Each structure stands twice: as structure tokens, then as C-alpha cells.
Amino acid sequence: MNAQIQHADDCVIRLENVSKAFGSSVVADRLNLTVAKGEIVALLGRTGAGKSTVLNMIMGNLAPDAGSIRVAGHDPNAEFKSLRGRMAVSFQTDRLLPWRTAVDNVALGLLILGTPKAKARETARLWLARVKLEGAEDRYVHELSGGMRQRVSLARALAVDPELVLLDESFSQLDHVTSQVLRADFSRIARQFGKTCLFVTHRIDDAVEMADRVLVLRPGAGVCLEERIGEAARDDPREKARLHDIIAAAMGEQPDD
Template structure:
């Protein structure tokens, strides 16, 4: 579904100096696969997501979607960021139905579809509430419904649940897994939290410390599904995987820390 072939991304700093964020990234995400990307701060996780979304082009190499080179915005993908997706002046049903309305679907049909998604994310009865009347977790549910109502083939998530308290976060993670299993979308999930990455994913990719980050590790997560993210962390197999990936990640975090201290 997604392939990055030898992708390098460079920026020109205000000083005129060339800064390499990613160097020679090779990454594949299969149809319906849940892939998380972890790595130290500043390693280019969000930049990788931007390249897949088509927000910016690769400097070198190629991004391919379903075998075709990506040019411009990725029409197969939707994004869910750390910040709120919802428009504050629109009700829940207007926010959730917006994607369909922009595609030309009639208001009554879009509303019918939106009601179904609002129920699926556990917000039945809140259709006419505004975002400021909802808790943080409820607003994330609105964001999830907003993304999934258009039935994307690719869901890109950048630290989407990081602002939530731990209990709400676990509820949202389980909600995401339940809906993902029903939709068959390919997910690329960016997180700083290794436990979250393992609990959710089929595969965890570790990026090396920047600048010029590359893929340091690529781990299949052989844990049974369906999973309860709060409970699977106590599974001995989970702990073994965590230790294995952390050994890779810890080295990169230390390199990143030393680099930041010296600059």
C-alpha cells in the first residue's frame, strides 16, 4: 500500500546551510497493516508522515502508493494530528459529515452516514453538541469519526492520543483497534511511547537519531488479536518484545540527547 524507496529529505536552514532530516529511508506498509514509527525527538517521524501524506516531496528517492509514484497530496490518506481536527463553530454531526459534504454527498445522506459513525465511536446523543462542550477524549472520538467516515485506504496518525490522560488514552486505543479491524485501512502511527506502539501494531519501525535519520530496526509484533491495550502490557511476550526494541531505541535516544546537549 505504501512504499518509501531510498527516501532522503533535506531542508535549507535560514542560515543557508543544508539540513538532512531523513537519509535513504526504505519502508513498506502492507494493505490493512498497522505500523508504528518510533524514535528519539527530532528524528524525522513527522516528516516521514508528511511525505506519505504528500504535504511535501522527497528530496531524493520515491514515495509510492499502491505501486504508483506519489505526486502532490495523497488522495488515499487522511490525517489525524495531536491538535484538534474539529471546527469549533460546527456541531459534532456537522464536523463528522464534513468530509462527505466536501465530496459532494447530499446533506441528508451525509448526516445519515455521520450518525452511524457517531454511534460507532460512542457519541450517540451528542450529535448537536459543539467541541467546547465535550471532553478531550470525546473530541478525539469526533476526530476519529471525521477521518474514517470517508473510508480512507490509509490512516496517518501523528501523536494523536498523547495529550489524553492514561485511562482515556487506553479507551481510545482500544476504540481505534476495534474500528481499524472493521475497516481494513493501512495505518501509520507516530508515537514517542514504545508501549503504545507495541500494544497497537503489527510492526514497529525504529528510526535512528537525527540528523540524517534512517531505519535502525524493523520488528514484527507477533501478539494475538484482538488486544486490550491496558492488559497486553503484562503479557510476558509483550515484555520480551519491549526489551528487544528498547535496546535499539535506547542507544538512539542517548545519541540524540548528546547531540542536543552539544548544540
């Protein structure tokens, strides 16, 4: 089963017949996947399903053995410089610089892109307020909780106004309550500003509560399930439970996991 192919001008991410192997281990086999402009897509799978490899190919860290990958119309591996500032990533760990304050961490990407320092700090403060960290701008990393550090990381990714935001297990190290609140806040901001987002996760709750569309990968990075999730479904406990069970079954888990 392959993810739906859309018209090229609608897609920020497009993978066509992508294959990748490491020695005798096939991690992607003729994979097709698209993410439309303004869409939030979750990529789920158990360990070994290939989701991290797919993300790394989209980021340009790996080249496919076969097939085509386009991000905003560019080959992310061969034309990485063309995507500078157009693609931002937030990782499982916050990757903040401990000798910089929250505002200086958020401003870093803007400074790298050549934004004047005063403007970069102004923009950084604005994004920290948007992720509900107003008043914490001048705190150092050791003065922030885990959830606050991840909010700084997300603000840093969003501050450069990227066309595409990639999230790599960005909520998985947080406790349930903190993760739930942060997922809701990020989803609200992404939709408010029309951001395209692909996020990798192994947690079904992340997908059901955030995504417009969920893709479940089987080992070998083939899509074994594709589910669209409307706004009404995200707000309906019964529908969320139904979707949870469907996705769990596709991932080979027990329905109540």
C-alpha cells in the same frame, strides 16, 4: 537496516531510497519503508529522528530530495489530487471546528467530497456510534471532553472510507487511561474494516498495543529496529514487557522508561 520491501501490489505505502535534508541537516537517508494493505504500522523515534518529516512526505506536504514515494500507487506530492478521499489524517490536536456540532464536524470531509448533506450526516452519525459517541452527535466542541473530541476526529477521518489512515501523535495529549481505551477502540475498528494505518508516536505503549509492526527510526530517518507484533503478543503482559524493553533500547531509553 531497512524495512522489508514487499511486492508493489501488496503495498499501500512504499518508500524506496528516500532522502531528505534541510540545509546541512539530513533527516532521511536512503530510507526504505513499506506498509501493506490492511496493516497497522507504528513509526517510533525520539525527537529529531525524522518521523514527522517522513509522515509529511507521505502526506504529500514535502517532496523527497531523492528516491521514490508511492501512496496507493501515486506520488503524494505530485499527484495529491489523485489521493483525495483515499487518505485521511488525524492529528495530535483534534482540529475540530468549534461552531459545528460533533456530527457536522464528522460530516465535513464527506461534504467536501461531494456527498449529499443528508447522506453525509447519516454516515457521520454511524461513525460516531462506532467510536462510542452515540448520544453526543449534537454537542458542540466545548461540550466534549478531550477524549471525546479525539474520537470525533477519528470518526471524521474514517467516515470518508479512506484506503489509508495516518495518525500523527493522535493519543499523546490524552491521559493514560483515556489513551489506552481509545487506542484499543481504534485498533478494533481499523481491523474490523480492514483499514491500512501508519501512525507516528514517541510512546512505546501506543505501538505495542496497536501495531502489527513497529519501526524505530534513528536520527537521519534510518530504520534501526523492525519488530512484528502478533495478536497473541499484544494480549500477553510478559511479551508486551519484553517488546517494550527491546523498543526502548533501540530508542536509547532505559528499559523501565
